[in-house]
Amino acid sequence: MRTVTRGTLVIAEDRCKGCELCIAACPPNVLTMSRTGNRLGYLYPELKPGCTGCTACQQVCPDFVFEVFKFEDPVLFDTPPEGARPCP
Amino acid sequence: MTLIDTRQPPEQASRKVADYKPSLLQSEEHGLCPGCGEPVAIRVVLEVIEELGLAQNNIAVLGHGCYGGFIMLLDVDSTLCLHGRAPATATGIKRMRPDTAVWTLQGDGDMVNEGLAEILHATARGENITCILLNNGVFGDTGGQMTAASVIGQRTKNSIDGRTADDHGYPIAIAELVASLQGSAYVARCSVHNAASIAQTRRCVRKAFQRQTEGQGLSLVEILTMCPTGWFVAPEAGTDYLMESLGKTYPLGEIKDRAAAPAATAE
Numbered sequence: 001m002r003t004v005t006r007g008t009l010v011i012a013e014d015r016c017k018g019c020e021l022c023i024a025a026c027p028p029n030v031l032t033m034s035r036t037g038n039r040l041g042y043l044y045p046e047l048k049p050g051c052t053g054c055t056a057c058q059q060v061c062p063d064f065v066f067e068v069f070k071f072e073d074p075v076l077f078d079t080p081p082e083g084a085r086p087c088p
Numbered sequence: 089m090t091l092i093d094t095r096q097p098p099e100q101a102s103r104k105v106a107d108y109k110p111s112l113l114q115s116e117e118h119g120l121c122p123g124c125g126e127p128v129a130i131r132v133v134l135e136v137i138e139e140l141g142l143a144q145n146n147i148a149v150l151g152h153g154c155y156g157g158f159i160m161l162l163d164v165d166s167t168l169c170l171h172g173r174a175p176a177t178a179t180g181i182k183r184m185r186p187d188t189a190v191w192t193l194q195g196d197g198d199m200v201n202e203g204l205a206e207i208l209h210a211t212a213r214g215e216n217i218t219c220i221l222l223n224n225g226v227f228g229d230t231g232g233q234m235t236a237a238s239v240i241g242q243r244t245k246n247s248i249d250g251r252t253a254d255d256h257g258y259p260i261a262i263a264e265l266v267a268s269l270q271g272s273a274y275v276a277r278c279s280v281h282n283a284a285s286i287a288q289t290r291r292c293v294r295k296a297f298q299r300q301t302e303g304q305g306l307s308l309v310e311i312l313t314m315c316p317t318g319w320f321v322a323p324e325a326g327t328d329y330l331m332e333s334l335g336k337t338y339p340l341g342e343i344k345d346r347a348a349a350p351a352a353t354a355e
Contacts, residue, residue: 005092007102007105008092008094008098008102009092009094010094010095010096010097011094011095012108012116013094013095015116015117017121017122017123017323018122018323019122019123019124019316019323019324019326020123020323020324021123021323021324021326021327023324024282024324024327025282025283032089042122046091046094047091047092047094048089048090048091048092049090049092051092053105054283055105055106055283056283058106058108059106059128059131059283059286059287060128060280060282060283060286061128062120062122062123062124062125062126062127062128063116063118063122063127064108064109064113064116064127064131065108066106066108067097067104067106067107067108068104068105068106069097069098069102069103069104069105070102070103070105071098071100071101071102072100072101072102072103073100073101075100077090077092079090080090
């Protein structure tokens with residue numbers, strides 16, 4: 001499956017306090033929480049392909065963690081379909 | 089699951105559309121709790137100030153609360169004042185420097201409990217200042233005690249079973265109170281629980297500063313903010329809790345706009 005990605009983020013993960021407000025705020029639902037903690041021990045957001053660069057995450061973030069970029073031309077990512085299992 | 093490397097700016101041709109912090113903030117590092125709504129509201133105010141060209145010509149007057157931690161981070165002239173006395177201090181500053189945009193930042197405990205007289209008298213005098221109220225319904229800085237703006241049913245540190253009218257009386261809706269006085273030029277109530285409400289907050293804060301520039305009178309923007317620590321809820325549950333508690337008692341929207349009133353009758 002090919003996912004059109006129009007934007008991307010720089011995430012200052014060590015500043016994140018793990019409140020997860022960005023997860024709910026993301027319209028294309030491409031943010032997910034990490035499984036390991038950052039410098040402070042909090043889980044932080046990670047980005048999946050499909051970002052539109054809408055800046056919703058940056059606006060709701062209380063800890064100023066996000067920097068948002070928009071690509072001049074959309075980037076295509078090959079991603080496995082949701083629920084697909086990797087080969088053993 | 090495919091993840092994108094977000095440690096560095098992208099290698100592809102791109103343009104930056106949003107920075108970490110507003111340029112009027114000196115550092116991103118602050119000590120406020122996870123899920124707090126106050127940094128979000130402060131970001132909006134600082135971005136509006138810069139957008140209106142007031143970056144070099146504004147003075148902030150802060151009350152007492154968690155947001156006081158921002159006084160060392162703000163890249164604007166600012167002062168801390170006694171509990172609730174921000175509108176009184178701002179009155180003096182504005183009268184000495186009428187060409188400077190003067191704005192106050194207060195919490196609900198600061199404005200509605202400790203300084204109710206100051207905000208009401210500043211409004212009644214028609215002082216030409218902009219007041220920003222960060223309303224989370226608790227004394228967040230001291231650990232989540234009930235304020236006069238806590239709503240009925242709200243669980244706080246000294247109303248563990250929820251605020252009741254029999255025991256604690258009724259909440260004070262400060263925005264409506266200020267709007268009822270003739271000295272107020274612009275009163276609005278906004279929220280920061282999602283991106284759409286933050287955009288609305290930005291519009292209201294912009295209008296509030298514009299009314300001050302026009303010399304119309306006191307403008308107040310009440311911003312409902314999350315305080316998950318003071319509410320004893322998880323950080324991610326703060327936004328829902330905000331709209332279930334404060335959001336139901338305090339309706340969002342513009343309450344008064346003196347500039348809009350004559351235009352409406354002319355039409």
